[in-house]
Amino acid sequence: MSLDPDAVEAVAFDSYGTIVDVTTVEEPLAEHVDSPELVSKIWRERSLNYAMVANHVGEYDSFYEYNRAALEYALDAAGAETTAEEREAILSTYDELDVFEDAPEGMERLHEAGYDLYVLSNGSPEMLDTLLDHAGIDEYVEDAISVAEVETFKPDAEVYRHAADRIGEPIEDVAFAAAGWWDVPGAVDAGMQGAWVNRSGTMWGPYEIEPDVPVESFHELADELDA
Incomplete structure (x- = not known):
């Protein structure tokens, strides 16, 4: 498989782990x-596991709530004794995660090249509003699409198909860029062109599906599409 730049009319980006760095919570x-x-x-x-299991058992709650439950699990596993207020303070870090340096610059390049840009995320609409403002990319992004609109999480194919409908382009004319080795296969399986943003040298999963293009940064993705 390979990226077909001539077919791409719009680019959708994952948010957490792709535009912003989730390891910021370590501080x-x-x-x-x-x-x-x-x-x-x-x-x-x-x-992520909570969200994926929810898909399989037909349940849905906002990603923010699953993220809160996952934090409680992680702290409990570490033997940490924290108050509800302390846990909420840690959770609120998601409102101000560090932005990958190449993300705004790469999105600006793609925007100036004429591509319509979108964010497609497991995050709730409220989380995405905050992210766009914090990351400084709201001027480049046409819209943020939350899985809350279909009440199922990525990598369910319904999410990517819904996104293509919202974008208003045939699904094969949408490129989806994400760092998640579990996210890109979902997009490709649904019919999008998949760009795997592999900044940290992560191993790809044991799938027959492969990304249409692996890149190490948004700049490299802009180079690929410009080519």
């Missing part, structure tokens, strides 16, 4: 646990 966690990096990973993985 507030360090005030309560001895291994903030490990607890951060447990928190992130647990929140």
Whole structure:
């Protein structure tokens, strides 16, 4: 598989882990646990697992609530004793996660090149409003599409199909860029062109589905589409 730049009319981006760095939570966690990096990973993985299991059992709650439950699990697993107020303070870090340096610059390049840009996220609408403002990308983004609109989480194919309908383009004319090794396969399976933003050298999953293009930054994605 390979990216077809001539077919791409719009680009949709994942948010958490792709535009903003979820490891930012390690700093507030360090005030309560001895291994903030490990607890951060447990928190992130647990929140994604909660969402994926919810898909399979036909349940839905906002990602913010699953993220809160996952934080409680991670802190409990680490043996941390925290108050409700302290947990809420840690959770609020998601409103001000560090922005990957290449994200705004790369999105600006794509916007100036004439692509319509969107954010497609498991995050709730409220979370995405905050993210767009904090990341400084609201002027480049046409709209933020939340899974709350269909009440199921990525990588369910329904999410990506709904996004293409909202964008107003045939699904094959939408490129989806994400860091998640579990997210890009969902988009490709649904019919989008998948760009895997692999900044940290993560291993791809054991799938027959492969990304249409692997990139290390939004700049590299802009180079690919400009080509």
